Amino acid sequence: MRMPWQRKPVAAPIPSAAAAAAAALAIPPLASAETGVIHLQGVECRYPGSDDPVISDFNLLVRPGEFVSILGRSGAGKTTALRVVAGLEQVTDGYVRIGGQLVGSTFMHTPPDQRRIGLVFQDYALFPHLSVAKNVEFGLKDLPAEERSARIAPVLKMVGMSGYESRYVHELSGGQQQRVAIARALAPDPVALLLDEPFSNLDRQLRAALRRDIKKIVAESGATTLLVTHDREEALATSDRIAVMGGGGIEQIGTPEEVYENPVSAAVATLIGPCELIPGVFRGGVVVTEAGVFPTRITTDESIPDGRQVLALMRASELEIEAAREDEQRTATVEQREFEGEFSEYSIRLDSGTLIRVRRRAANGLGVGSRVRVQTRDESKVIVFPA
Amino acid sequence: MTFSGVLSMGWKSTDGKRPPTLLVVSAAVVAFASLIPVGYLLIRSLGAGSDWIDIIWRANTAAVFGRTFLLIALVTVISVAVAVPVAWLTVKSNIPLRRVLSVASVLPLVMPSFVMATTVIEMYSPRGVLQGWLSGLGVTRLPDIYGLGGATLVLVLMTYPYVLLTVRGALRRMDPALEEAARAMGYGPIHTFRAVTLPLLRPAIAGGSLLVALYTLSDFGGVALLRYQTFTSTIMIQYQSSIDRTLAAVLSLVLVVIAVLLLLGEGFTRGSGAYHRSTVGAVRSPRRIDLGSWRWLGAAGVGLPVLIGLVIPVGVLVHWLVRGLLNDQQLLPLLIPALNSLYVSLLAAVVTVLAALPIAILAVRFRSGLSRFFERSIYIGFGLPGVVVALSLVFFGINVARPLYQSIWLLIFAYGVLFLPASVGALRSSLLQVNPRVEEAAQSLGRSQWRVIFSVTIPLVMPGALAGGAMVFLLTMKELPATLILSPIGYRTLSSSIWSAASEAFFAKTAAAALLLVVVAGIPTAYLTLRGHGDRADVSEKPLELKEVSR
Numbered sequence: 061m062r063m064p065w066q067r068k069p070v071a072a073p074i075p076s077a078a079a080a081a082a083a084a085l086a087i088p089p090l091a092s093a094e095t096g097v098i099h100l101q102g103v104e105c106r107y108p109g110s111d112d113p114v115i116s117d118f119n120l121l122v123r124p125g126e127f128v129s130i131l132g133r134s135g136a137g138k139t140t141a142l143r144v145v146a147g148l149e150q151v152t153d154g155y156v157r158i159g160g161q162l163v164g165s166t167f168m169h170t171p172p173d174q175r176r177i178g179l180v181f182q183d184y185a186l187f188p189h190l191s192v193a194k195n196v197e198f199g200l201k202d203l204p205a206e207e208r209s210a211r212i213a214p215v216l217k218m219v220g221m222s223g224y225e226s227r228y229v230h231e232l233s234g235g236q237q238q239r240v241a242i243a244r245a246l247a248p249d250p251v252a253l254l255l256d257e258p259f260s261n262l263d264r265q266l267r268a269a270l271r272r273d274i275k276k277i278v279a280e281s282g283a284t285t286l287l288v289t290h291d292r293e294e295a296l297a298t299s300d301r302i303a304v305m306g307g308g309g310i311e312q313i314g315t316p317e318e319v320y321e322n323p324v325s326a327a328v329a330t331l332i333g334p335c336e337l338i339p340g341v342f343r344g345g346v347v348v349t350e351a352g353v354f355p356t357r358i359t360t361d362e363s364i365p366d367g368r369q370v371l372a373l374m375r376a377s378e379l380e381i382e383a384a385r386e387d388e389q390r391t392a393t394v395e396q397r398e399f400e401g402e403f404s405e406y407s408i409r410l411d412s413g414t415l416i417r418v419r420r421r422a423a424n425g426l427g428v429g430s431r432v433r434v435q436t437r438d439e440s441k442v443i444v445f446p447a
Numbered sequence: 448m449t450f451s452g453v454l455s456m457g458w459k460s461t462d463g464k465r466p467p468t469l470l471v472v473s474a475a476v477v478a479f480a481s482l483i484p485v486g487y488l489l490i491r492s493l494g495a496g497s498d499w500i501d502i503i504w505r506a507n508t509a510a511v512f513g514r515t516f517l518l519i520a521l522v523t524v525i526s527v528a529v530a531v532p533v534a535w536l537t538v539k540s541n542i543p544l545r546r547v548l549s550v551a552s553v554l555p556l557v558m559p560s561f562v563m564a565t566t567v568i569e570m571y572s573p574r575g576v577l578q579g580w581l582s583g584l585g586v587t588r589l590p591d592i593y594g595l596g597g598a599t600l601v602l603v604l605m606t607y608p609y610v611l612l613t614v615r616g617a618l619r620r621m622d623p624a625l626e627e628a629a630r631a632m633g634y635g636p637i638h639t640f641r642a643v644t645l646p647l648l649r650p651a652i653a654g655g656s657l658l659v660a661l662y663t664l665s666d667f668g669g670v671a672l673l674r675y676q677t678f679t680s681t682i683m684i685q686y687q688s689s690i691d692r693t694l695a696a697v698l699s700l701v702l703v704v705i706a707v708l709l710l711l712g713e714g715f716t717r718g719s720g721a722y723h724r725s726t727v728g729a730v731r732s733p734r735r736i737d738l739g740s741w742r743w744l745g746a747a748g749v750g751l752p753v754l755i756g757l758v759i760p761v762g763v764l765v766h767w768l769v770r771g772l773l774n775d776q777q778l779l780p781l782l783i784p785a786l787n788s789l790y791v792s793l794l795a796a797v798v799t800v801l802a803a804l805p806i807a808i809l810a811v812r813f814r815s816g817l818s819r820f821f822e823r824s825i826y827i828g829f830g831l832p833g834v835v836v837a838l839s840l841v842f843f844g845i846n847v848a849r850p851l852y853q854s855i856w857l858l859i860f861a862y863g864v865l866f867l868p869a870s871v872g873a874l875r876s877s878l879l880q881v882n883p884r885v886e887e888a889a890q891s892l893g894r895s896q897w898r899v900i901f902s903v904t905i906p907l908v909m910p911g912a913l914a915g916g917a918m919v920f921l922l923t924m925k926e927l928p929a930t931l932i933l934s935p936i937g938y939r940t941l942s943s944s945i946w947s948a949a950s951e952a953f954f955a956k957t958a959a960a961a962l963l964l965v966v967v968a969g970i971p972t973a974y975l976t977l978r979g980h981g982d983r984a985d986v987s988e989k990p991l992e993l994k995e996v997s998r
Contacts, residue, residue, distance in 0.1 A: 173894050201893065
């Protein structure tokens, strides 16, 4: 028998992945792998009085338990997309569904407070007038008092902030504020967690550590997560899938490996990894450039006819250099060499002035000023895009 | 679509957010109420038909105009000349007792003009205290204190803190790198001040001067006791002495026009000033300039206005009080007027801050044409002399709102119209420092817009609300013309009872009441001045600013 002073037994406050998936399914009746937790279809968002939409024809499906990153340059409309999901912006066209339910379209708009979305802001936006515990409790108003307090401790423990309950926001470091912000967003058991550039206000070292931690926390809670970032490392390291934004919509979506290996456009390629694009002519399966003639592969849907001007994607990790013979054509000059332990990174100046980077294992020879021949490493092929 | 949906359709803000309907409705009510005095005055004056030119002529208006403008010009120029050096010395130099002097130099703000006037007359009148001290030197008679000279002295002492506060704020916010850059380019300290510092201070000086000019235009007690007839005192005399109040109404409208002209004149420099500090704390605190042995002279320079504007007046009051107590003289009854003052001022503070909230929230969070219109319409009180508001509310009370007439609610209404800009200004700057993301976070955690306002926005703007309330409290304690005109018959406050004794030259009788008034008014002033003097650069708290000090 339970005595009055004993706490009512509560269900495991932080659901395991399975429980979270079940919970996600329980609330939105239609949530499934097909309908997705978050589903944007043809979404356009345009600020009043402006002709240019911030995002347009935006399509995205995030499945239960998935971690998806939206990667894009600053000003690409990433944050707007996130705010559309949260209900902080109204769409001017298209459909927004959460858990299969329509929450936003041209004619209807469910306000943010009725969407059950956990949102972590770039600057955390913790309530400065409330303690850490009260911040976390803020979203639990619908629960009875004792369940509320029973929930705070495990959530704070999960983010590693136990013992800070009575602290105020200004007494916490940036990383700690970040953790509290995540705890606050997760506490009400949201349908999905949205993270807006969550690591951009932290210094480099802390960023990497916290990234791993948060990946773990999110995995543990089983929350479906949508992260917005302009940092390719962040997107590559954390996500199940990456959606690369360009021109107000999504240009490519896929696993980090897919997107990195097979970028569908020059823009996606430059966003997803360091590289140089040099002009050349496509001719019978190879590309002829001033840096040399390389075997190619094509990742775009477009077919490329012979003789077409193209851009060849030069990635340091796929290129190799050798000392050039005296009479050789299409050579370049070593401008700089940085020894980085496992390999040396060479800056190679082409005769047109373009600088490309090449990695080389061998540490000997090829000093600054030597003429070299650029070629692909092992069996790799150079990706080309129509110019 | 629901009724509220239809209502709020039209006022989507420029970033597409839709404010809660109740917020818009309450802001509309407040804005409309603020426009009642001027609107009613207009109706009333139009009723006078074409006689008004004749009426204005009859009142010898041109001469009053001339006198008023002369006083405004003198007071403004001298206040700036006093305040700018004091501001510079207390912010940028190493004078001894800098922090103490810095706070003390603002405190003359607590002296009501009619109290300042009584003490000035006691001290400097032809056969006053100063003459007594100087008689040993063979001075038998000082120049007459009554008239332009005395009025200027009283008003300068009372109003230089307005310029001081705005200029000091600007000096503190100024990036010291600008002056350092000038120095590095070979400018000497004086040249740097003229070429860099002064131009950067110009908007602050203009803003402070506007406050001084508006105050001078609207002051009644000080000029009346010193027998210098200005527009405001003419209106009061007209109102009190004649049965036909149309003349007072027409003259009030002229006063409104003058106030609007002053506002427009300053408007060019104010423009769309940046309130958002883009980089919090990025501006280093200014390096203080070592004045060497001159620093003692600097301290004396800062101390002089404090001495004349605060120490001597309070000394005179204490002297009267002690003498009165020793001679068993009859003093004014204290308890009831003090309680009335306290009650009215607290009520005015609470009502005004509550009325300011929807206006400020709408103006900051939901910018649109409509929210700007609401904000502008309450700023009308910024330029309206108390006499005008009070007179118009008398007409309004008699003809339209009969049940309110002769009740203290009409008085509170007048204070509200007059001091709303002060509290909106304080709330506004406080709100601008609240990150809107915090409110969005609250909404994403399941609270409706309306509940977010109560659970997040209002708690976070509490410092601003307190500052605004303190300001309104102080201003209400000191207010005279509206209090005289609108107080229910027999309802005495500290200021009205001091005034009635002082206007019959029973100065000594006012001592206890005046001291009490100064002390009570001193509490919010001290709070407001000390707020900006903390060591930590807390963004939520900043010292008094232009719009907070409107009267």
